[in-house]
Amino acid sequence: MTLDDSAYHHGDLRTALLAEAAAMIDEGGTSSVTMRAIGRRLGVSRSAAYRHFADKSALLVAVAAAGFGRLRDRLEAVGAGSAGAGIERLRRVGEEYVRFALENAGHYRLMYGKEAITREDRPELREAANALFDELVRIVRTHQRNGTIKRQDPHQQAYVAWGAVHGLASLLIEGQILTAVDVDALIRQTTSTLLDGMRAG
Amino acid sequence: MTLDDSAYHHGDLRTALLAEAAAMIDEGGTSSVTMRAIGRRLGVSRSAAYRHFADKSALLVAVAAAGFGRLRDRLEAVGAGSAGAGIERLRRVGEEYVRFALENAGHYRLMYGKEAITREDRPELREAANALFDELVRIVRTHQRNGTIKRQDPHQQAYVAWGAVHGLASLLIEGQILTAVDVDALIRQTTSTLLDGMRAG
DNA sequence: TCGAGCTTGTTGACGCTGTCAACATAACCC
DNA sequence: GGGTTATGTTGACAGCGTCAACAAGCTCGA
Numbered sequence: 001m002t003l004d005d006s007a008y009h010h011g012d013l014r015t016a017l018l019a020e021a022a023a024m025i026d027e028g029g030t031s032s033v034t035m036r037a038i039g040r041r042l043g044v045s046r047s048a049a050y051r052h053f054a055d056k057s058a059l060l061v062a063v064a065a066a067g068f069g070r071l072r073d074r075l076e077a078v079g080a081g082s083a084g085a086g087i088e089r090l091r092r093v094g095e096e097y098v099r100f101a102l103e104n105a106g107h108y109r110l111m112y113g114k115e116a117i118t119r120e121d122r123p124e125l126r127e128a129a130n131a132l133f134d135e136l137v138r139i140v141r142t143h144q145r146n147g148t149i150k151r152q153d154p155h156q157q158a159y160v161a162w163g164a165v166h167g168l169a170s171l172l173i174e175g176q177i178l179t180a181v182d183v184d185a186l187i188r189q190t191t192s193t194l195l196d197g198m199r200a201g
Numbered sequence: 202m203t204l205d206d207s208a209y210h211h212g213d214l215r216t217a218l219l220a221e222a223a224a225m226i227d228e229g230g231t232s233s234v235t236m237r238a239i240g241r242r243l244g245v246s247r248s249a250a251y252r253h254f255a256d257k258s259a260l261l262v263a264v265a266a267a268g269f270g271r272l273r274d275r276l277e278a279v280g281a282g283s284a285g286a287g288i289e290r291l292r293r294v295g296e297e298y299v300r301f302a303l304e305n306a307g308h309y310r311l312m313y314g315k316e317a318i319t320r321e322d323r324p325e326l327r328e329a330a331n332a333l334f335d336e337l338v339r340i341v342r343t344h345q346r347n348g349t350i351k352r353q354d355p356h357q358q359a360y361v362a363w364g365a366v367h368g369l370a371s372l373l374i375e376g377q378i379l380t381a382v383d384v385d386a387l388i389r390q391t392t393s394t395l396l397d398g399m400r401a402g
Numbered sequence: 403t404c405g406a407g408c409t410t411g412t413t414g415a416c417g418c419t420g421t422c423a424a425c426a427t428a429a430c431c432c
Numbered sequence: 433g434g435g436t437t438a439t440g441t442t443g444a445c446a447g448c449g450t451c452a453a454c455a456a457g458c459t460c461g462a
Contacts, residue, residue, distance in 0.1 A: 010440080013439080013440085029316065030316060031316060034418085034420085035419080035421085036418085036419075044440070044441090045440060045442075046420090046442095047442085048439080048440050048441075050420095050421075050422085051439055051440070052439090056419095056421090109315075109316065112371065112377070113314060113316060113375070114230075114375055114376070115231060115232060115310065116316065156387055156390050159378060159382070159391075160369075160387070160390055160391045160394050162368070162372065163365060163369035163372055164364060164365045164391075167364035167365055167366070167371065168361075168364035170368065171360070171363065174313050174314070174315055176330060181356070181360070185357070186357055186361075189353075189358075189361055190361045190364060193395065193398035194365075194394065194395075194398055196397065196401040197393070197394035197396070197397040198398075199401075200400075214410080235447080235448065237447080237448070245411070245412090247448095247449090248450075248451085249410080249412075251449095251450075251451085252409080252410055252411070253410090256449075257450090405460105405461100406459105406460095406461090407458105407459090407460090407461105408459080408460100409458075410455100411454105411456075412453100412456090413453085413455095414451105414452090414453085415450100415451085415453105416450090416451085418448075418450105419446100419447080419449100420445105420447090420448105421446095422444085423442105423443090423444090424441100424442085424443085425441080426439100426441070427438100427439080427440075428437105428439075428440090429436105429438075430435105430436085430437080430438090431434105431436085432435090432436100
């Protein structure tokens with residue numbers, strides 16, 4: 001048999017490592033991911049991963065970058081398309097952002113936390129985050145054009161909006177918001193306040 | 202000599218541990234704090250800290266809780282006082298929040314990151330965070346009364362505002378915002394958008 | 403005064419971690 | 433088919449958090 005997509009010693013260990021690491025992050029947080037545990041779960045030795053990633057940080061960076069990609073895709077699905085743009089669509093983008101974070105809490109934490117990841121510049125992660133931001137800017141521009149929001153520097157406006165939804169998501173994930181609070185209502189009020197502010201003169 | 206404030210074997214090792222851990226966090230981030238390194242720097246053995254803190258997480262929790270306390274004090278200093286309340290004062294509270302985060306990046310990360318801290322409930326940390334939130338609610342209430350912002354559920358309004366400044370601070374600290382961006386202008390636009398949204402009907 | 407008892411700090415040890423060098427094996431290509 | 437490269441394994445090392453056993457310092461009652 002000639003090297004199909006599940007060939008070689010293990011059969012695309014690189015992909016398996018990424019998937020397993022992602023699964024472990026969602027199960028027990030980033031701190032539960034160890035090179036040895038991931039090897040155990042995949043039935044390979046503790047250092048097999050080093051043939052595919054320079055170190056543990058590189059593996060986590062790849063997982064985080066994939067997370068940025070998935071988030072970008074989801075926001076694009078909601079926010080793209082020229083027709084039907086308007087305040088409600090913009091709101092749905094914000095809500096989708098927060099929802100993604102809540103559904104993928106461990107992942108989201110990893111994406112934004114420099115703690116588990118070496119501080120050296122990891123271009124792969126930087127690019128994935130930039131691609132997400134570019135999408136936000138694109139959405140902002142679209143809604144500036146059709147008069148939904150004020151015309152300001154689109155980058156600044158995108159940063160403000162990003163900060164608002166990221167902050168809410170972060171507070172929710174880290175358990176800073178009392179459990180008695182109605183989360184859906186809070187998300188809604190956040191997007192309302194933000195959008196009101198982006199429309200007002 | 203009878204036990205003055207620098208007596209006993211080492212002389213208030215507990216306080217020294219807190220100070221040293223805080224210093225190390227600001228120098229090299231939370232990951233640079235190890236029980237052994239902290240002992241080395243203080244000239245005590247690696248496990249001396251265990252007489253004062255149940256484990257490493259408890260030590261970090263104490264440092265984080267102190268951080269919440271300092272942040273609360275700074276916001277109170279800016280936002281309190283019955284006289285002179287108004288939109289500009291409210292804006293200054295928001296700016297002070299972000300400034301604190303930027304000046305104490307390592308600390309701030311620790312305060313909000315569950316990663317370095319065990320997931321069990323640490324009441325000390327919970328209470329310190331609650332005290333900060335209570336202060337935010339108090340400030341919101343004050344400015345509702347004098348008509349600066351809309352009258353809504355003060356808790357929800359405080360959460361929205363908290364999320365906005367926390368999100369911006371977090372993006373800045375984690376390096377998600379391009380270095381070319383004018384940070385002061387971005388902070389200003391965030392508070393402007395937020396406050397416009399909190400006034401609009 | 404002095405010694406019992408509590409508080410504080412030290413040392414040895416354990417199992418865990420990330421990582422590297424040396425080795426082994428499988429697949430590919432000429 | 434043999435050499436080369438890609439991939440996986442094993443042994444080893446230093447560093448980590450933490451605990452049990454031990455040592456020393458301080459306080460306070462008799």
